Amino acid sequence: MSRLALALGALVAALFLASLVVGPAEAGAGQSLRALVLGDGTPLTLVMREIRLPRALLAVTVGVALGVSGAAMQGYLRNPLAEPGLLGVSGSAALGAVVAIHTGLAAAQPLGLPLAALLGAGIGVGLLAALAGTRGGSLTLILAGIALSALAGALTSLALNLSPNPFAANEIVFWMMGSLADRSMTHVWLAAPLVAVGGAVLVTLGRGLDALTLGEDAAAAMGYGMGRLQVALVVGTALAVGAATAVAGAIGFVGLVVPHLLRRLVGAQPSRLLWASALGGAAMVLAADIAVRVVLPERDLKLGVLTAIVGAPLFLHLVYRTRRDLG
Amino acid sequence: MTALALRNLSVTLRGRDVLRDVSLSVAQGEVVGLIGPNGAGKTTLMRAALGLIPFAGESDLAACPPSERARRAAWLPQAREIAWPMTVERLVTLGRLPHLGPGQSVGPEDRAAVDRALDRLGLDPFRDRAATRLSGGEQARALIARALAQETPLLLADEPIAGLDPAHQIGAMQTFAALAGEGRAVVVSLHDLGLAVRHCTRLVLLGGGRVVADGPPGEVLTPARLAEVFRIRAFHADSEYGPVWQALDVLEEA
Numbered sequence: 001m002s003r004l005a006l007a008l009g010a011l012v013a014a015l016f017l018a019s020l021v022v023g024p025a026e027a028g029a030g031q032s033l034r035a036l037v038l039g040d041g042t043p044l045t046l047v048m049r050e051i052r053l054p055r056a057l058l059a060v061t062v063g064v065a066l067g068v069s070g071a072a073m074q075g076y077l078r079n080p081l082a083e084p085g086l087l088g089v090s091g092s093a094a095l096g097a098v099v100a101i102h103t104g105l106a107a108a109q110p111l112g113l114p115l116a117a118l119l120g121a122g123i124g125v126g127l128l129a130a131l132a133g134t135r136g137g138s139l140t141l142i143l144a145g146i147a148l149s150a151l152a153g154a155l156t157s158l159a160l161n162l163s164p165n166p167f168a169a170n171e172i173v174f175w176m177m178g179s180l181a182d183r184s185m186t187h188v189w190l191a192a193p194l195v196a197v198g199g200a201v202l203v204t205l206g207r208g209l210d211a212l213t214l215g216e217d218a219a220a221a222m223g224y225g226m227g228r229l230q231v232a233l234v235v236g237t238a239l240a241v242g243a244a245t246a247v248a249g250a251i252g253f254v255g256l257v258v259p260h261l262l263r264r265l266v267g268a269q270p271s272r273l274l275w276a277s278a279l280g281g282a283a284m285v286l287a288a289d290i291a292v293r294v295v296l297p298e299r300d301l302k303l304g305v306l307t308a309i310v311g312a313p314l315f316l317h318l319v320y321r322t323r324r325d326l327g
Numbered sequence: 328m329t330a331l332a333l334r335n336l337s338v339t340l341r342g343r344d345v346l347r348d349v350s351l352s353v354a355q356g357e358v359v360g361l362i363g364p365n366g367a368g369k370t371t372l373m374r375a376a377l378g379l380i381p382f383a384g385e386s387d388l389a390a391c392p393p394s395e396r397a398r399r400a401a402w403l404p405q406a407r408e409i410a411w412p413m414t415v416e417r418l419v420t421l422g423r424l425p426h427l428g429p430g431q432s433v434g435p436e437d438r439a440a441v442d443r444a445l446d447r448l449g450l451d452p453f454r455d456r457a458a459t460r461l462s463g464g465e466q467a468r469a470l471i472a473r474a475l476a477q478e479t480p481l482l483l484a485d486e487p488i489a490g491l492d493p494a495h496q497i498g499a500m501q502t503f504a505a506l507a508g509e510g511r512a513v514v515v516s517l518h519d520l521g522l523a524v525r526h527c528t529r530l531v532l533l534g535g536g537r538v539v540a541d542g543p544p545g546e547v548l549t550p551a552r553l554a555e556v557f558r559i560r561a562f563h564a565d566s567e568y569g570p571v572w573q574a575l576d577v578l579e580e581a
């Protein structure tokens with residue numbers, strides 16, 4: 001258990017350092033890190049502190065949010081195909097951001113976009129709670145989430161449809177692909193506390209999710225009622241994923257693939273999968289964000305596009321392996 | 328000492344009376360067999376006693392706060408769910424969850440309880456196997472072991488021996504009897520009346536949502552009640568091997 005934690009922690013630390021030293025500014029690794037820590041007033045310090053550090057911190061923040069909420073969703077629904085996007089929170093956060101771009105709020109206010117996205121996520125969760133109630137019932141929750149996602153998707157399409165000019169449409173489409181480029185420390189301060197609180201709420205689910213392995217009735221008899229688990233799941237996921245989407249856009253497949261990859265290594269125990277997926281998610285987003293800078297440095301490859309391109313075949317492989325195991 | 332006390336318990340599900348005015352008291356040292364035809368309300372009675380469904384009347388167990396209740400009674404539902412491919416040992420260890428304080432991890436005491444439970448069900452050779460890959464009967468035994476590992480004064484088990492081979496059916500019933508011998512109490516619903524007669528200290532016969540009879544097996548399973556509630560005729564005798572009960576044939580509708 002602790003060995004896996006150490007290995008994942010070391011992986012995250014290594015990728016974090018790599019993320020700090022990879023970029024278009026020509027500078028050695030040692031020189032870059034020295035500039036970051038000592039702050040010698042050179043342009044390199046500025047690059048490190050204002051561009052690369054927030055980018056790496058956001059990668060960790062977003063990865064933790066997606067990883068832990070993916071593991072929580074799968075544990076709660078007892079389904080390895082569940083992912084945080086099922087609740088419709090990321091869809092409604094994206095809708096908020098799109099409305100901000102559409103109305104020009106995003107251009108007028110530096111924090112207009114993420115704040116509008118957070119507002120969208122908040123409204124989405126409100127609707128979800130009103131639709132699914134808090135009395136438990138995972139089927140109602142999924143159906144409400146799917147309805148919410150569909151509504152948010154339709155309204156996003158409407159915004160695109162009615163976009164005032166091609167540039168706005170362009171901006172909307174590119175934002176929705178998800179990226180960590182050109183973010184500032186303000187974005188970190190906005191997202192990190194919300195992800196921390198959301199992640200903490202989700203981690204408290206651990207034992208309840210373990211008990212849920214035995215079914216809803218057995219879990220309830222052990223003192224873990226579905227109602228309370230569902231409230232914690234929805235609140236935690238909304239905070240973490242809402243905040244992550246608000247600063248980074250929609251980044252798919254991380255919440256789906258990471259818990260799937262790590263399940264074996266934690267002995268399939270949902271509580272241990274939570275923190276393992278938090279670290280694994282951070283590692284995956286850091287790695288993907290390094291890759292977008294290395295693979296096509298000139299073309300601004302979007303992070304969400306890369307995670308989907310890498311994640312989907314990986315997921316197909318996992319499905320294949322699962323099928324073979326079952327057969 | 329009583330392990331469970333129910334007074335005038337009634338359950339209405341979707342406007343239908345499933346249970347009406349059931350009063351039942353289970354003492355330590357008893358193995359109570361809950362019998363009755365399909366739909367008699369056996370599962371509903373146990374779930375209501377635990378407070379898992381709304382009911383009218385009194386249940387001392389449902390009145391407890393959930394965390395305390397989980398240390399007083401273990402519940403083994405009929406549906407055998409094992410959602411993730413964890414090892415049998417890990418699965419059985421889930422039974423220790425109610426005993427762990429916040430942030431406390433599994434200690435030597437918990438491991439000893441898990442070992443005892445695995446041992447009782449003969450699951451030691453399966454300890455490191457993925458529970459989801461076991462056969463249906465083996466999974467059922469692993470889930471019984473999980474409930475035993477909870478080491479509660481009361482065990483409520485819903486058809487725990489359905490689908491087990493004869494040796495393990497008898498073994499499970501003997502385990503319940505052994506728990507009772509240690510001063511605990513077991514309420515077990517089952518359809519195999521032959522095993523119920525041999526291994527339960529007391530039978531509670533449910534029919535139409537009411538307690539039709541409650542007492543020692545020989546007194547509960549009279550020909551008249553078998554005809555009325557189960558619509559069967561049976562052979563019942565005390566032999567040198569203990570009580571023998573065998574269903575014979577279905578009675579025609581009167």
